Amino acid sequence: MQRRTLALVAANALLGAAVVVGVATPATAAPAAAPVAAVTTLTYDDTQAQQYATNDAAAAAIWNTDAPNVHIVKATRGQKVNIKIVADPGWPHTTLGPVRPSTSVQIWFGKQAVDEGFDKTRIIAHEMGHALGLPDNRTGLCSDLMSGHSAPVSCTNAHPSPAERAVVQRNYSRLAASDAPLTVVIQD
Numbered sequence: 523m524q525r526r527t528l529a530l531v532a533a534n535a536l537l538g539a540a541v542v543v544g545v546a547t548p549a550t551a552a553p554a555a556a557p558v559a560a561v562t563t564l565t566y567d568d569t570q571a572q573q574y575a576t577n578d579a580a581a582a583a584i585w586n587t588d589a590p591n592v593h594i595v596k597a598t599r600g601q602k603v604n605i606k607i608v609a610d611p612g613w614p615h616t617t618l619g620p621v622r623p624s625t626s627v628q629i630w631f632g633k634q635a636v637d638e639g640f641d642k643t644r645i646i647a648h649e650m651g652h653a654l655g656l657p658d659n660r661t662g663l664c665s666d667l668m669s670g671h672s673a674p675v676s677c678t679n680a681h682p683s684p685a686e687r688a689v690v691q692r693n694y695s696r697l698a699a700s701d702a703p704l705t706v707v708i709q710d
């Protein structure tokens with residue numbers, strides 16, 4: 523009896539050791555690094571819209587924060603200009619993008635909308651939205667940037683909605699970074 527008990531104890535001890543060895547977690551491979559989104563840098567020039575320079579810079583900063591796949595910076599002398607902003611006496615309008623580093627679009631920053639009381643930073647952020655490939659979306663909602671002047675004149679929201687951001691992020695995702703020439707379509 524005693525020998526048998528000892529044998530059992532020894533067997534159990536061995537089994538216990540075997541089990542401990544058995545549950546050791548296999549060395550798992552380090553998780554694959556998340557793919558780094560390719561940031562597309564676009565330049566803008568507003569030397570012909572100086573009176574709106576502060577609004578242009580504010581709108582560029584908003585897009586850089588809200589859609590990090592694209593980075594809009596002021597062009598330096600001699601640099602290719604992707605987004606040319608000019609002051610215009612009429613209604614704001616823009617060549618529809620998405621603009622690429624090798625292409626360029628123009629924004630006519632229309633004074634008529636300013637005179638009607640629309641927020642200047644919202645106007646230029648909206649027009650930059652066109653340059654980044656967003657069409658008008660007349661929902662009348664202030665929360666939509668591309669609703670433009672269908673939203674109340676009191677609306678000062680200059681940030682794209684989550685849905686608008688997602689479209690621009692897609693337009694400048696690694697997959698979409700083609701340099702196909704733009705078809706010229708004007709959006710107001």
Ligand SMILES: [Zn+2]
Nearest residue numbers: 658670709710
């Ligand atoms: Zn528009």
